[in-house]
Amino acid sequence: MTMPKLDFPPFRLPPDAEELRTEVRAFLKEILPNLSAGERFKSWNSRSPEFSKAMGDKGWIGITWPKKYGGAEKSFLHRYVITEELLANGAPAGSHWVADRQSGPNILRYGSEEMKDTILPRIVKGECFFAIGMSEPDSGSDLASVRTRADKVEGGWRVNGTKIWTSGAHRSHYAITLLRTSGQREDRHRGLSQLVIDLKSPGITIRPIINLNGKHDWNEVVFRDCFVPDSMMLGEEGDGWLQVTGELAYERSGPERILTNIHVLKELIRIVGRQPGHQAQVTIGKLAARVWSLRQMSLSVAGMLQAGKSPAVESSVTKDLGTHFQQDLPEIARVLGESEAADENDIQEFLDVCQMATLAAPAYSIQGGTTQVLRGIIARGLGLR
Amino acid sequence: MASDNETRDMFVETASRLFSEQATREIINAFEKGTWPADLWKQVEETGLPWAAVPENVGGAGGNVGDLMAVLREAGRNAVPLPLAETGLGAMIAGEAGLTPPSGPLALAISESGAPLRIEGGKVSGKAKRVAFASVCDNIVVVASGQVAIVPKSAVKIDVKQGQTGEPYDDVSFDAAAASASAPSKVSPERALELAALARTNQMTGAADRILAITTQYSKERVQFGRSISTFQAIQHMLAELSTYVAAVAAAARVAARDAEEGGDSFSIWAAKTQASDAANKICAIAHQSMGAMGFTYEHILHHYTRRLWVWRRDYGSESYWGAKLGRAMCEAGPDAMWPSLTASKVAT
Numbered sequence: 001m002t003m004p005k006l007d008f009p010p011f012r013l014p015p016d017a018e019e020l021r022t023e024v025r026a027f028l029k030e031i032l033p034n035l036s037a038g039e040r041f042k043s044w045n046s047r048s049p050e051f052s053k054a055m056g057d058k059g060w061i062g063i064t065w066p067k068k069y070g071g072a073e074k075s076f077l078h079r080y081v082i083t084e085e086l087l088a089n090g091a092p093a094g095s096h097w098v099a100d101r102q103s104g105p106n107i108l109r110y111g112s113e114e115m116k117d118t119i120l121p122r123i124v125k126g127e128c129f130f131a132i133g134m135s136e137p138d139s140g141s142d143l144a145s146v147r148t149r150a151d152k153v154e155g156g157w158r159v160n161g162t163k164i165w166t167s168g169a170h171r172s173h174y175a176i177t178l179l180r181t182s183g184q185r186e187d188r189h190r191g192l193s194q195l196v197i198d199l200k201s202p203g204i205t206i207r208p209i210i211n212l213n214g215k216h217d218w219n220e221v222v223f224r225d226c227f228v229p230d231s232m233m234l235g236e237e238g239d240g241w242l243q244v245t246g247e248l249a250y251e252r253s254g255p256e257r258i259l260t261n262i263h264v265l266k267e268l269i270r271i272v273g274r275q276p277g278h279q280a281q282v283t284i285g286k287l288a289a290r291v292w293s294l295r296q297m298s299l300s301v302a303g304m305l306q307a308g309k310s311p312a313v314e315s316s317v318t319k320d321l322g323t324h325f326q327q328d329l330p331e332i333a334r335v336l337g338e339s340e341a342a343d344e345n346d347i348q349e350f351l352d353v354c355q356m357a358t359l360a361a362p363a364y365s366i367q368g369g370t371t372q373v374l375r376g377i378i379a380r381g382l383g384l385r
Numbered sequence: 386m387a388s389d390n391e392t393r394d395m396f397v398e399t400a401s402r403l404f405s406e407q408a409t410r411e412i413i414n415a416f417e418k419g420t421w422p423a424d425l426w427k428q429v430e431e432t433g434l435p436w437a438a439v440p441e442n443v444g445g446a447g448g449n450v451g452d453l454m455a456v457l458r459e460a461g462r463n464a465v466p467l468p469l470a471e472t473g474l475g476a477m478i479a480g481e482a483g484l485t486p487p488s489g490p491l492a493l494a495i496s497e498s499g500a501p502l503r504i505e506g507g508k509v510s511g512k513a514k515r516v517a518f519a520s521v522c523d524n525i526v527v528v529a530s531g532q533v534a535i536v537p538k539s540a541v542k543i544d545v546k547q548g549q550t551g552e553p554y555d556d557v558s559f560d561a562a563a564a565s566a567s568a569p570s571k572v573s574p575e576r577a578l579e580l581a582a583l584a585r586t587n588q589m590t591g592a593a594d595r596i597l598a599i600t601t602q603y604s605k606e607r608v609q610f611g612r613s614i615s616t617f618q619a620i621q622h623m624l625a626e627l628s629t630y631v632a633a634v635a636a637a638a639r640v641a642a643r644d645a646e647e648g649g650d651s652f653s654i655w656a657a658k659t660q661a662s663d664a665a666n667k668i669c670a671i672a673h674q675s676m677g678a679m680g681f682t683y684e685h686i687l688h689h690y691t692r693r694l695w696v697w698r699r700d701y702g703s704e705s706y707w708g709a710k711l712g713r714a715m716c717e718a719g720p721d722a723m724w725p726s727l728t729a730s731k732v733a734t
């Protein structure tokens with residue numbers, strides 16, 4: 001019988017990455033205000049250009065990139081450690097997140113020399129932020145059906161169309177935008193390209209979309225005869241689909257798919273006190289075991305990426321399991337914390353923390369590929385389709 | 386001591402070939418009806434696999450605990466109805482105490498704080514419940530506080546009980562039972578239980594892997610509505626979800642085995658057995674649902690694996706047992722230690 005190939009070899013971070021962890025922890029302890037969990041969660045993953053600047057000053061953005069673009073030529077694993085610490089400590093790292101995670105690497109891999117020279121050093125300094133221009137009103141999971149078009153004109157491209165759910169577009173400098181440069185919608189992934197679009201260009205309107213928490217992070221980005229110079233074509237015209245799938249691999253495999261609300265576990269441990277009852281011990285132990293196991297999976301994927309492999313199925317498996325852990329966590333914590341609180345006076349603030357985490361949770365299994373899309377990818381990896 | 390890759394590969398290759406060829410459905414079912422697979426044991430014994438982690442100076446293969454765990458993953462993958470975990474660990478613990486383990490299968494009786502076993506002057510006293518394979522083993526390795534003993538079956542009283550895997554899970558009474566050998570041991574009963582939990586976790590990951598293989602294969606072969614059921618998105622998504630739990634158990638089991646091999650903290654074992662036991666029911670439930678009535682028959686081999694997962698999750702500490710231990714330690718260390726503990730695989734203080 002042939003066994004489906006799903007392999008998660010154990011992987012341990014190298015000592016110098018762990019040394020960096022100590023350094024990042026100390027830095028965050030110093031720079032982050034001493035907020036309660038409730039307050040901290042409001043700034044969770046939020047955008048703070050000042051914080052990003054401070055990260056840039058430390059040299060912790062684009063850390064894997066070549067020195068000639070300002071990077072430190074460190075391994076992917078160093079970046080992994082930094083990301084973990086930002087998440088676990090609730091740092092407001094949202095401004096530079098996308099640029100560091102996917103846009104920069106994408107430009108590094110496919111961009112022209114000019115594009116690399118002008119953009120990468122600014123990302124590294126924490127001064128240049130990116131948005132992701134993939135989704136459209138009629139193209140979500142079915143990304144290959146995008147309608148936004150770029151028509152060839154003298155010296156560049158004329159862009160028309162609408163992107164949606166564009167997180168942080170109103171506070172970013174550029175959006176890497178997936179669009180059609182030839183053919184028709186029926187041609188699917190053939191004829192798609194990626195343009196790096198300066199969001200201050202004439203012909204762009206950015207409108208806010210408010211999410212269920214009342215927050216403005218999303219936008220609708222409308223392009224009307226927006227001119228984009230030839231030099232901003234990322235990679236070869238027509239290679240957009242290949243590039244975008246590579247980008248999604250970065251987007252799916254990171255620790256943010258496991259740790260975004262790990263503070264809830266920390267607060268749960270706080271609320272039940274140092275000597276909780278047996279049921280509380282069991283429940284907390286099970287949660288810890290789940291997130292520990294997930295972290296080992298994520299580390300394994302990181303190790304494979306570092307070794308130059310492309311563990312697409314393994315990263316989808318990790319994201320799928322990780323997002324569901326993150327959705328279970330606030331629910332399990334809420335029920336246990338309310339019944340097992342060591343001090344009644346702390347219950348309401350704790351329940352607020354859970355509540356906020358619950359209201360953020362639905363997005364986890366939608367962004368970066370829905371549960372159903374990921375399971376489709378996994379099923380293909382299992383040889384079922 | 387770390388084992389080199391070649392030694393490990395050799396153990397795994399030998400185990401994989403032997404188990405997949407020889408641990409047949411007939412043998413597994415026959416044992417459930419009471420026929421001890423003596424020939425299979427003999428073949429396995431000849432390869433030396435049960436002594437993978439036993440020091441060479443007492444007749445072992447000179448590998449380490451990581452090699453034994455790799456062998457046990459293959460055993461789990463093939464539902465091998467032999468006390469390989471028990472013999473492997475019993476012989477390792479006895480061997481490390483300088484005793485020469487006897488040939489033949491060994492059962493493992495570990496003293497528990499609630500109902501302790503005592504080794505005094507070469508005699509063992511106390512009762513042990515659910516001792517896997519005791520009634521088919523010639524000897525029992527007893528791990529008590531500070532001591533390890535090898536006790537011949539003839540010296541104890543055994544209340545034979547069949548577990549839900551179809552294998553014996555017997556109650557054993559030691560009434561000043563004379564040990565054939567005993568020695569001071571550095572392996573505490575707590576540590577022995579951790580190692581046994583690690584062993585089951587590794588067997589579980591093998592079985593879970595096999596369940597994924599069986600169900601994906603079946604879904605491609607079974608035709609309904611004129612097409613193989615693997616083409617239904619509902620089935621694809623069920624099996625994809627199943628694979629995420631199988632993967633979590635695999636990652637946890639292998640990291641815990643590596644940590645034990647490298648002399649790491651117990652944290653990884655507590656977490657891995659909790660994870661494996663916690664995931665077992667989800668894995669079994671989805672697997673059975675995906676196979677309809679066929680998977681519920683005695684005829685089909687799926688139950689060799691699902692029944693084992695359901696029993697093994699309870700063996701040597703369930704998710705409640707290890708979960709409580711992990712949770713208690715995490716709470717004692719306090720909220721600020723939570724993240725450092727997870728990254729270090731060791732409760733931070």
Ligand SMILES: Cc1cc2nc3c(=O)[nH]c(=O)nc-3n(C[C@H](O)[C@H](O)[C@H](O)COP(=O)(O)OP(=O)(O)OC[C@H]3O[C@@H](n4cnc5c(N)ncnc54)[C@H](O)[C@@H]3O)c2cc1C
Nearest residue numbers: 132133134135140141165166167363366367368370372373
């Ligand atoms: C918080 C958040 C931030 C985001 N930020 C960005 C961003 O910065 N840039 C950007 O481009 N996009 C962003 N997105 C959009 C995101 O990529 C899409 O939401 C996602 O791809 C799903 O598309 P959709 O919302 O149109 O859902 P749809 O594709 O319409 O899906 C609706 C439902 O149908 C299911 N479904 C769809 N197709 C199938 C199928 N073939 N089989 C089975 N079920 C199916 C889905 O799983 C889902 O349950 C963000 C989303 C969220 C929630």
